[in-house]
Amino acid sequence: xxxxxxxxxxxxxxxxxxxxxxxxxxxxxxxxxxxxxxxxxxxxxxxxxxxxxxxxxxxxxxxxxxxxxxxxxxxxxxxxxxxxxxxxxxxxxxxxxxxxxxxxxxxxxxxxxxxxxxxxxxxxxxxxxxxxxxxxxxxxxxxxxxxxxxxxxxxxxxxxxxxxxxxxxxxxxxxxxxxxxxxxxxxxxxxxxxxxxxxxxxxxxxxxxxxxxxxxxxxxxxxxxxxxxxxxxxxxxxxxxxxxxxxxxxxxxxxxxxxxxxxxxxxxxxxxxxxxxxxxxxxxxxxxxxxxx
Amino acid sequence: xxxxxxxxxxxxxxxxxxxxxxxxxxxxxxxxxxxxxxxxxxxxxxxxxxxxxxxxxxxxxxxxxxxxxxxxxxxxxxxxxxxxxxxxxxxxxxxxxxxxxxxxxxxxxxxxxxxxxxxxxxxxxxxxxxxxxxxxxxxxxxxxxxxxxxxxxxxxxxxxxxxxxxxxxxxxxxxxxxxxxxxxxxxxxxxxxxxxxxxxxxxxxxxxxxxxxxxxxxxxxxxxxxxxxxxxxxxxxxxxxxxxxxxxxxxxxxxxxxxxxxxxxxxxxxxxxxxxxxxxxxxxxxxxxxxxxxxxxxxxxxxxxxxxxxxxxxxxxxxxxxxxxxxxxxxxxxxxxxxxxxxxxxxxxxxxxxxxxxxxxxxxxxxxxxxxxxxxxxxxxxxxxxxxxxxxxxxxxxxxxxxxxxxxxxxxxxxxxxxxxxxxxxxxxxxxxxxxxxxxxxxxxxxxxxxxxxxxxxxxxxxxxxxxxxxxxxxxxxxxxxxxxxxxxxxxxxxxxxxxxxxxxxxxxxxxxxxxxxxxxxxxxxxxxxxxxxxxxxxxxxxxxxxxxxxxxxxxxxxxxxxxxxxxxxxxxxxxxxx
Numbered sequence: 001x002x003x004x005x006x007x008x009x010x011x012x013x014x015x016x017x018x019x020x021x022x023x024x025x026x027x028x029x030x031x032x033x034x035x036x037x038x039x040x041x042x043x044x045x046x047x048x049x050x051x052x053x054x055x056x057x058x059x060x061x062x063x064x065x066x067x068x069x070x071x072x073x074x075x076x077x078x079x080x081x082x083x084x085x086x087x088x089x090x091x092x093x094x095x096x097x098x099x100x101x102x103x104x105x106x107x108x109x110x111x112x113x114x115x116x117x118x119x120x121x122x123x124x125x126x127x128x129x130x131x132x133x134x135x136x137x138x139x140x141x142x143x144x145x146x147x148x149x150x151x152x153x154x155x156x157x158x159x160x161x162x163x164x165x166x167x168x169x170x171x172x173x174x175x176x177x178x179x180x181x182x183x184x185x186x187x188x189x190x191x192x193x194x195x196x197x198x199x200x201x202x203x204x205x206x207x208x209x210x211x212x213x214x215x216x217x218x219x220x221x222x223x224x225x226x227x228x229x230x231x232x233x234x235x236x237x238x239x240x241x242x243x244x245x246x247x248x249x250x251x252x253x254x255x256x257x258x259x260x261x262x263x264x265x266x267x268x269x270x271x272x273x274x275x276x277x278x279x280x281x282x283x284x285x286x287x288x289x290x291x292x293x
Numbered sequence: 294x295x296x297x298x299x300x301x302x303x304x305x306x307x308x309x310x311x312x313x314x315x316x317x318x319x320x321x322x323x324x325x326x327x328x329x330x331x332x333x334x335x336x337x338x339x340x341x342x343x344x345x346x347x348x349x350x351x352x353x354x355x356x357x358x359x360x361x362x363x364x365x366x367x368x369x370x371x372x373x374x375x376x377x378x379x380x381x382x383x384x385x386x387x388x389x390x391x392x393x394x395x396x397x398x399x400x401x402x403x404x405x406x407x408x409x410x411x412x413x414x415x416x417x418x419x420x421x422x423x424x425x426x427x428x429x430x431x432x433x434x435x436x437x438x439x440x441x442x443x444x445x446x447x448x449x450x451x452x453x454x455x456x457x458x459x460x461x462x463x464x465x466x467x468x469x470x471x472x473x474x475x476x477x478x479x480x481x482x483x484x485x486x487x488x489x490x491x492x493x494x495x496x497x498x499x500x501x502x503x504x505x506x507x508x509x510x511x512x513x514x515x516x517x518x519x520x521x522x523x524x525x526x527x528x529x530x531x532x533x534x535x536x537x538x539x540x541x542x543x544x545x546x547x548x549x550x551x552x553x554x555x556x557x558x559x560x561x562x563x564x565x566x567x568x569x570x571x572x573x574x575x576x577x578x579x580x581x582x583x584x585x586x587x588x589x590x591x592x593x594x595x596x597x598x599x600x601x602x603x604x605x606x607x608x609x610x611x612x613x614x615x616x617x618x619x620x621x622x623x624x625x626x627x628x629x630x631x632x633x634x635x636x637x638x639x640x641x642x643x644x645x646x647x648x649x650x651x652x653x654x655x656x657x658x659x660x661x662x663x664x665x666x667x668x669x670x671x672x673x674x675x676x677x678x679x680x681x682x683x684x685x686x687x688x689x690x691x692x693x694x695x696x697x698x699x700x701x702x703x704x705x706x707x708x709x710x711x712x713x714x715x716x717x718x719x720x721x722x723x724x725x726x727x728x729x730x731x732x733x734x735x736x737x738x739x740x741x742x743x744x745x746x747x748x749x750x751x752x753x754x755x756x757x758x759x760x761x762x763x764x765x766x767x768x769x770x771x772x773x774x775x776x777x778x779x780x781x782x783x784x785x786x787x788x789x790x791x792x793x794x795x796x797x798x799x800x801x802x803x804x805x806x807x808x809x810x811x812x813x814x815x816x817x818x819x820x821x822x823x824x825x826x827x828x829x830x831x832x833x834x835x836x837x838x839x840x841x842x843x844x845x846x847x848x849x850x851x852x853x854x855x856x857x858x859x860x861x862x863x864x865x866x867x868x869x870x871x872x
Binding site: 272 | 319571
């Protein structure tokens with residue numbers, strides 16, 4: 001039981017970052033109906049921007065800001081340069097899907113070109129762990145969870161209590177209806193991609209800080225778990241993504257205490273398949289085909 | 294140099310077989326499968342453990358047989374197909390495109406983890422080695438002679454795969470598959486089981502991947518988990534994409550261009566700036582840019598999938614006998630969230646009649662149609678059609694049983710020609726079974742010819758004959774609607790439900806549509822029309838049903854209904870809303 005408690009503690013840390021990443025992924029999907037396979041690179045760029053900013057300024061706050069900004073810029077760029085034009089040209093969804101993979105390939109290898117393939121270390125001072133109830137956390141763990149919580153609360157307010165959030169949800173529900181209702185869908189969708197980029201870039205920075213290292217494939221590896229969480233939660237549903245991310249984060253960390261760490265990913269995906277077998281559209285009924293009639 | 298070229302050509306043949314397998318899954322059936330490289334790996338591993346015999350310890354693995362290569366390759370192909378049957382059975386059922394992609398991705402990751410970590414299976418992370426050169430224990434060729442022989446053998450395999458796939462592509466099975474890719478719901482409405490078709494395609498594609506894997510193992514002599522990161526599947530996608538998705542020749546062209554010419558030529562990008570990553574990174578960036586450029590400027594690929602022209606025509610067949618009470622609906626109910634959209638709805642439709650269904654917006658007309666045709670499941674009630682209770686059946690089963698529908702927006706398969714759209718509507722009678730083009734090919738050809746002639750005849754009646762080789766996506770809205778009616782005539786259902794056929798259609802075309810409906814009735818089809826246009830209904834309908842608040846409140850000739858107080862309150866009093 002002692003170990004399970006520890007596992008849940010670590011799981012909450014992983015789950016917090018995962019939730020940010022999965023919510024960003026799911027928001028993009030909600031407005032564009034295209035899963036963005038270059039999502040991982042938003043995290044990677046956030047992490048590297050944070051790394052460079054830390055070296056310059058020695059301030060984690062500046063680093064976090066840099067990570068969020070670069071993530072937002074890239075999210076904006078991907079939609080403006082690729083997703084929107086292809087959607088307008090009525091390119092097949094699966095083809096655009098492959099296109100985002102191509103973007104991922106390009107972005108990932110630019111990092112490889114500039115920074116090299118070796119993993120870079122975040123030279124942060126080591127910290128002691130302290131006990132909180134059954135959990136064992138470092139100060140940095142606690143900060144990362146607090147940051148995730150704050151970002152999620154901000155997102156909640158933004159989605160439910162602002163005009164932008166209402167428009168976003170209207171578009172997610174029915175893009176055509178939103179358009180004929182006078183919502184400026186184009187601007188809201190652009191804004192959503194930018195917002196998701198900001199969240200993902202920040203998540204990448206938090207991830208790199210908790211891991212202590214960063215590599216060009218950091219985000220791509222994390223994308224797999226992100227998609228597992230977003231899909232298990234029901235694509236396009238932020239609350240579902242949050243619930244699934246915590247569930248998957250905890251399951252992964254608990255399993256890592258009992259089995260080899262290479263099985264972590266396996267646990268995440270086993271959980272996903274299980275959820276989909278029981279509820280094909282995810283925990284919170286996610287994206288379904290448009291009803292005819 | 295000669296050796297190098299031979300090796301490249303061999304590689305090209307092997308990759309072509311793999312890409313053709315993936316093309317069946319992605320290009321034809323439209324499924325984004327990330328597990329594909331796993332099937333290649335299973336093929337490679339199975340070919341090895343059935344032909345390398347026993348390696349010295351500490352290597353450990355299953356089987357360790359010493360079979361001749363053709364047998365080993367057969368086992369490899371079958372194993373990959375079997376694995377795909379398992380994965381596909383789970384992933385294709387009820388899962389939409391995105392979910393399918395992600396589930397297959399997780400499947401391949403699990404497979405890779407298990408194979409790398411569980412040593413007794415295929416020797417874990419170290420992989421297998423010592424694959425004997427196929428046939429060389431009897432041939433005893435020199436190394437040069439053998440590499441040429443092996444190239445010829447791979448080319449032969451590719452040729453066989455090519456011929457088989459070409460045949461399949463032209464067959465009703467291939468057409469049905471492409472129909473599913475273009476328009477899943479319409480395919481189901483015309484009696485095609487989407488799940489069965491997709492699963493069959495998935496297994497065939499994976500089996501070809503397994504064959505490719507066996508050949509790969511034979512050419513490399515060794516195989517281990519580092520040889521197959523999931524990203525490798527991307528290269529195959531790029532090749533298909535650049536070459537021409539769906540087109541067999543285009544795919545082979547793409548493989549030779551992308552996987553052979555491009556990969557080999559970029560291998561020589563020098564290590565600039567003293568950075569050893571440059572050549573790797575630059576190649577991947579170029580690959581990514583190639584995809585994006587192709588998407589922007591030539592989405593259909595260098596060698597696009599062509600629409601197939603049709604031939605010939607003859608006379609239509611006589612009408613069926615009219616009989617009473619074909620459709621009987623009792624107590625139908627459906628609740629969405631807190632709202633009961635259809636509430637205890639009952640009515641019947643007699644054979645050989647034309648019945649109109651009217652009601653204000655939100656009366657539950659379209660939902661009732663969905664419930665009757667299987668596109669939604671009723672919470673309560675009985676739908677009896679031709680003497681059988683059909684509530685809860687899948688839409689394609691109901692369609693095959695003779696009850697078909699149209700949608701408010703015309704559904705066509707835009708990438709298929711008008712003629713192909715018609716051929717897909719012909720009753721299947723097991724003709725798109727995968728084995729038909731290979732066995733019983735003569736009977737198939739005869740049936741196909743008869744259908745083609747009938748389709749031509751119907752197209753002439755509906756004034757679409759000039760457009761028969763045109764992709765259906767190029768038709769105008771009204772022509773699409775006419776094509777839909779022609780497809781119905783082709784399919785010969787016993788009952789047809791038309792959901793707002795006049796929506797957004799100009800008056801001139803309206804007259805043509807009325808003629809078309811009269812033609813359907815003459816063919817013996819019973820018709821139910823959901824419509825707002827009362828003048829149109831008055832012209833074509835025998836009986837009109839009035840729906841309000843989820844239930845049928847009145848039925849009878851429209852002239853009689855005009856005097857009915859309840860009906861006037863519910864519907865006629867309110868100005869009918871036109872789109």
